[in-house]
Amino acid sequence: MNEKAYYESVNTKNELKLRELQKELPPFCREFFIGMKASVSSRTLLAYAYDLGIFFDFIHQNNPICAKKPVNEFTIDLLDQISPMDIEEYLDYLRVYEKDGVAHTNDERGISRKLASLRSFYNYYFCKEMITKNPAQLVRMPKKHEKTITRLDVDEVAMLLDEVESGEKLTERQQKFHEQTKCRDLAIMTLLLGTGIRVSECVGLDITDVDFRNNGIKVHRKGGAEVVVYFGDEVRTALLNYLEERNTIEAVEGSNNALFLSLQKKRIGVRAVENLVKKYSKLITTMKNITPHKLRSTYGTSLYRETGDIYLVADVLGHKDVNTTKKHYAALEDERRRTAPKYIHLRDE
Structure with missing residues (x-):
């Protein structure tokens, strides 16, 4: 399929x-x-x-x-x-x-x-x-109280990927499965954190959707739009390592071209990815309920902090309206505004 x-x-x-x-x-x-x-x-x-x-x-x-x-x-x-x-x-x-x-x-x-x-x-x-x-x-819409956006800190991202790679804190039973899925899980987590794609876009990927020449993946956005999302070297390495393993697996009929497979050798589903994100994230933080969408928020936060370009963040995340993006990253916008005075000097000292 x-x-x-x-x-x-x-x-x-x-x-x-x-x-x-x-x-x-x-x-x-x-x-x-x-x-x-x-x-x-x-x-x-x-x-x-x-x-x-x-x-x-x-x-x-x-x-x-x-x-x-x-x-x-x-x-x-x-x-x-x-x-x-x-x-x-x-x-x-x-x-x-x-x-x-x-x-x-x-x-x-x-x-x-x-x-x-x-x-x-x-x-x-x-x-x-x-x-x-x-x-x-x-009838008036109920007034919404904005929820605090949950995202991983920089050190938590590193700890999460380290844990996916090592599996040290997993139970003995989980470690047995970890040996079979480690490469795949690391590729999925690195891809989600390194591109900000939706979990539905991730599970829908085919092997042929990955372009290593341009470091891009072809995804289908909400509404059917087809776009290319670009990735960095860490994502490239994780995908290449996984593909070496994936190319040795004979998928069941209908999932031959699927990029990510379950242990049953079928295209992995959204629920399975949600469960693996939950499993690993609970090992590094019990204070935050981390989901694939929270990994997406983590990516958006990192991109905005690095670039300061809210329009770029909106475009990469696939938000049709930049106001949706602004609403999610309003706290960061205020943080940036607070730094404005230090750049302005009215008289030389």
């Missing part, structure tokens, strides 16, 4: 799951999902389906009229009967609710995302003039 086939496989799985979820939603939702396919990813559509499922369950449980028939029999006129207050009560419900005997909670980000899903849903039908009211647009 090449990189294109891998992403097609992911989209197919998302599409099949979406169809299953749609069976539990009102029939008129189908038009929304068809209409949105051209502008959002299959993963986003799936998130919409989950969010709408929670919303209609809430309406079914809390509205006496809606309780009289199942959710999959709701008609579109229901949307005009829902008020902004109904939606605000729904958002309050989201903070803590129970479904199938399991308690669920949402912080401001989770609530904001679900309101954003509802806004997109209502906007679609309102713009199509299929409903006359748009109550979701009248």
Whole structure:
């Protein structure tokens, strides 16, 4: 399976799951999902389906009229009967609710995302003039409290890579597997820390996507854009060492061209990379919950500190809007501004 086939496989799985979820939603939702396919990813559509499922369950449980028939029999006129207050009560419900005997909670980000899903849903039908009211647009987004960006310090990066290479602190059982995966794990960790690519982009890489002549890898960004991300000598060395080993492995059918393989000789998955990052990072810091995305933040921080170019950081990380990047690195921007006075001398001493 090449990189294109891998992403097609992911989209197919998302599409099949979406169809299953749609069976539990009102029939008129189908038009929304068809209409949105051209502008959002299959993963986003799936998130919409989950969010709408929670919303209609809430309406079914809390509205006496809606309780009289199942959710999959709701008609579109229901949307005009829902008020902004109904939606605000729904958002309050989201903070803590129970479904199938399991308690669920949402912080401001989770609530904001679900309101954003509802806004997109209502906007679609309102713009199509299929409903006359748009109550979701009248509800204010919850105020988000910016989270502190977790990233590794320079010495922690060195300690992490040393640990991946040595495996000294791993358990005896883990060390047995470490002998088989050390070269691969070091290549993955060095690549993530040295390029800032997303974990989904990492697992989607094919052997043919690596260009050692120009020190670049070809990745598929969100939205389908194909770009080349360049790497330095440390990443080059780690990849070359791993490829010597990779070229001796006969992958299972469908993963022949995959760059990174699991122990089952299949293309490695996102969850497996998340687990290996967690395994090694816990050996060097218990205070920080390190994920592949935190390694991406670590790279962005290092690049910004070295260059001071927020536009370069945005471009390399694949952020469509530089304001997204600025939001993540605002503290560093303030740190740089504080150094400005020392460069200005009004009179020679």
